[in-house]
Amino acid sequence: MSEIILEEEEVDVLREIANIGSGHAAASMEKWLERDMLLDVPQAFLVPVEEVAEHIGDPLQTVICVYSRVSGEITGHLLYTLALEDAKVLLDILLDPEDRKWGFSPDNLSAIAETGNILFNAYLTAVSRISGLELYPGTPACAADMLEAVVNTVLLEICEGSEHTLVLETQFRGEGLSSVGYVLFLAENEALKRLVQRAEGE
């Protein structure tokens, strides 16, 4: 079997799909945080598997990451990553001032995991709607660790058949705030091709 390569036009369609997914996710984030969101156009980059982390950020930087497997008609992976300063911004919004205590406490991580869950559900609902594919998020899992360790661990699930991976990345920013994290969608090239075909009506 040879490697399945994504064409440039397919990447464009996938970027648009990510854009729609992210738009929907931003709308649910607005309700969750009670604050307007500013959304950049998602980045789509096709890079060698071993270079993904450095394209996303400083590989050694500690991030908080919520992970969910996407299952259904295709398999994929969603990650919600926050730099520590992003996580502080998010927790300041979500937690009552008297409960607010910075650190990797179970309460803090669960508030962040719930935010990831809300983003993932909305993102996938939109992607399902435009592609007609049934897609379901799994139970979110949370880790606080070095960016490269986290990203590579997820990449191991999809890298076997391909030397390059398409990363669909959206930054979420609240009105008047810097970043409140990034959502990354990753899948095997075969699954991404299927997504494009279905979105374009086969």
Place this chain on the structure above:
Amino acid sequence: MPRRIIVKMGDLEVSDRPGDVLTSVLGSCVGLIIMDRKSPLTGMAHIMLPERTKGMPEGNRRAKYAGPGVLSLVREMMARGSRREDLYAKLCGGARLFGENSLQNIGERNIAVTRAALRRLNIPILAERVGGETGRNVLVEVGTGRVVVRVSGDSEEVI
């Protein structure tokens, strides 16, 4: 000038220049470090997966899979003059970052297959920091035999 050599995922690097540092960040991947008792020659392989699924392309990364990765690194060191009986190994990585019930436990299988491949070649493992739920930043000092293992949050130890 000592160099800082990044060992990329699926790749391997070897150096015999004292002062050089071989480095990787490891989650579920395994960092296999092989050293030579009689010379500064030091190598590291950044192993990604335990074994190739049938039908999958082989790809061109020498250390993508544990078995071929171990062999490639040992061959590289022998081509540079090491004798197999002088080699010893240190292992890092193979963690499970997201706890149970999320991703497959690739880390644990990576460790098992790497250990088995070293055993077949009679290369002893003198130190290891494997498993657990944290990623590791590994810095291997060529010439001293020291391996610095850092985890997120700044704690570090030398093995």
